[in-house]
Amino acid sequence: MVPVFRAAVLAYKVTLRPAAAREERAGKPEVMARFLLVAPRYVSRAGEYYEFPLGLAYLSSALRKAGHEVTCLNLNHFDEPLVTTLWRTLSGAPDDLILATGGLSVHFDAVRRIFEAARSLRPGLVTVAGGGLVSTARDYARFLQ
Numbered sequence: 433m434v435p436v437f438r439a440a441v442l443a444y445k446v447t448l449r450p451a452a453a454r455e456e457r458a459g460k461p462e463v464m465a466r467f468l469l470v471a472p473r474y475v476s477r478a479g480e481y482y483e484f485p486l487g488l489a490y491l492s493s494a495l496r497k498a499g500h501e502v503t504c505l506n507l508n509h510f511d512e513p514l515v516t517t518l519w520r521t522l523s524g525a526p527d528d529l530i531l532a533t534g535g536l537s538v539h540f541d542a543v544r545r546i547f548e549a550a551r552s553l554r555p556g557l558v559t560v561a562g563g564g565l566v567s568t569a570r571d572y573a574r575f576l577q
Contacts, residue, residue: 464500466501467495467502467529468522468530469495469505470533471488472507472533474539478508478510480508485534485535487562487563488534503525505517505521514545518546518550518553522554529557531546531550531559533559534561534565535563535564537564537565539565540565543565547559547561
């Protein structure tokens with residue numbers, strides 16, 4: 433697992449929600465945090481070939497294993513505008529949702545558009561960027577804040 437993601441998982445595991453605030457839900461294990469992982473759009477039309485971002489799959493697995501609730505949204509399966517897809521996804525989502533996405537430096541504009549659209553729909557939304565975009569070109573990260 434990429435060290436940046438490992439650090440993020442551990443940080444959320446330890447500090448995101450104090451033990452007193454955690455809820456037991458009808459025999460289910462406690463949920464520490466709720467994540468929406470978004471795979472950026474790599475294709476011009478739904479149904480075209482693309483290679484799935486394996487890092488997001490690893491991150492999803494690690495977050496679930498750590499006790500977090502994870503929902504995934506793959507933008508490559510939708511032809512509608514980004515803001516419409518995000519609106520449908522975020523409209524019923526809990527307030528403490530954390531949106532995470534990432535990619536390589538060539539995906540910077542796609543990641544930036546995801547963050548801008550999500551923040552326009554839900555100001556104050558916590559966003560997390562990862563992947564080669566952040567770990568090899570940290571200067572990009574300040575433009576995503």
